[in-house]
Amino acid sequence: MNLLHRHIFASVFLTCAASVALFGFVLMIGNAMKDLLGPMLAGQLEVDTFVRLVGLLVPFVIYYALPMGMLTGILLVLGRMSSDREITAMRASGLSVAWLSAPILFLALLGVVAALFINFHFMPVARMAYKREFAEAVRQNPLSFIVERTFIRDFPGVVLYVGEKDGNELKDFWLWELDDQKRVRRFARADTGRLDYDEAGNKLVLTLEQAQAEARDDKDPENFRMVHGSAAWERATFDLPLSQLTGERSMKRKLKDLTFPQLMAEWARFQTPAPDLAKDEQDKQLMRVQITIHEKFATAFSVLSFALVAIPLGIKVSRKETSANLGLGLLLALGYYFATVMAGLLDNSPAWRPDLLIWLPNIAFQGMGLWLFYKVDRA
Template sequence: MNLLQRHIFASVLFTCAVAAGVFAFVLIVGNAFRDLLGYLLAGQLTIETFLKLSVLLIPYVGVHALPVGMLTGVLLVLGRMSAQHEVTAMRAAGLGLGYLSRPILLIASAGVVLSLGLNFYFMPQARTLYRNAVNDAVRQNPLRMIVEKTFIRDFPGFVIYAGGKQGGVLEDVWLWRLDKEKRVTEFLRAKTGRIDYDDESNTMKVVLVDTFSDRRNPKSPEVFANTDTQVSMGEASVDIPMENLFGQRVVSRKPSLMTLDQLLAMKKELAVAKAPLSERMRVDVALNEKAAGSLMIFAFTLLAIPLGIKVSRKETMANLGVALLLALGYYFLTFMVGWLDRSPALRPDLWVWLPPVLFISLGVWMFRRVERI
């Protein structure tokens, strides 16, 4: 690699790294605000736990930030070089588009390898650590999840309210048990209560003292005539499963959050058990989806090289707009292909390759057109 190619390599690498970093930061902030900020502001998570969880989001958002960052970086660098007539000077010196593209495609190939590592290993492991870190915070201090004088709706199937907290004791505790349609099937009100955590069953136990209960017929909870009212001076315990909130402290069985080794083992297990086609297809889709998503880095790069030269604009916003439109087009295609997940007979595991194959074909066609100009 000569001096000119090293210059192109360094410029593209730096710009792509900055662009991917910016996109990753935006995605991390968005996910942290959506999933964690409410818990932090309510005092349910400490700042240390919040920062730890935010760091664990990096592999997850990196999977999405790398392709868009590569696309944006190449468009910006080649757009600037084309606007300043550097590309014209190179062609006048007898250097073709292939010469210009060699260091860029080298970076893209390294990006594909990095993305494969993120998709098949680092991202699933980080997501497991993410769920377990929140679970650990709840296990160490389950009382933190209850904020006084606030209706807590974070637990699926339950609503909890506490009038106050004194040390480890809750005062004036209200608890509603809901059915799948979010109708109240039971109402409990207690003078005091406490919160315990059962690590073995991943369950938060709400122990109530001096309890008034109002139970309704589960078949028609909206009919108040069918109620069973009781008053207990002893203790009443309500178990709230935590897996629906943060996930169990086990390896995820969701294919998209499994490593390559786990996916291959699960595929073999389902084949031996002769599982239904829909279950086996979910694993095949996850394997192909992760690989196809990584290949999009190369597809975006191959498309961005001729497009960056052809756009020939120095304005950053114009190139960013082109990158945004291409990224939206890719994710729209991915979303459409995702509709086939419920139809295993249509082979959705093969259709996930449509976006990268389409973008690579378009990139090769544009590459040849620009080379002939």
């Protein structure tokens, strides 16, 4: 690699690294605010736990940020070089577009290898560590789920409200039980109550004093004329299971959370006929595994696809403005991910082979990139 190649490689590498960091930071902030900021402000997470959980989000956001960062970084560098007439001077010296692109394509191939390791190992491992860390933090302080003067929707099927909370003593307590359509079918209210944690059952036990309750018609709960009447109890007990939040649901592995050996084990499992599973359902499950495997491979190779488009496009647009190139990169990346999502929506139709359709955006981008290379090289 000569001096000119090293100059191009270093410029593109640094700019791509900054672009990946920028996109990753934006995605990380979004995930942290959605999943972690509320529990931390409510006292459910300590600051050090919050920081560790944010750190475990890094491989997850890099999964999406690496292809976008590569595309944007190449556009920024080549746009600046074209605007400063550096590309023109190099081509006037007899250097071809392919020769100038060699260090960038080499960097893109390194990005593909890095993306494969992230997609099939680091990201799944970090996701499971994230879930374990979050679940453990919740188990250590389960009563923190009850926040006073707040509508609490953390428990499936119910909404809670507590006017005041002093330790595990509650005042002005309201409980709404919802049906599958999120309509209120039962309602209870109490002036005072008590909240205890049942560690063996992994649940909160709510004891209400002087409670009043109202039941509505199960078929038409919004018809207030069909209210079945109200009842009053000196004491009533409700169980609020935490397994949905800290145990079974938190630690349930999605296909994206599996490493490559685990995905291959799932693929082999659904290849073998199962007597307790209908063939149509087994085919759908097998297709979902295949889609996940192909999607992770396709996402890694999208780094190369984006580079093939960005190189001739960056030379051709000759724009130095950061905002224009960032916008162009984001628009192309969104188009790619939209096409990928549309292919993934066919997971219940194995006959359409959505696992292969998921490669169409890569093929389209690479075809467009080669065509742009041809046009630029002849210009």
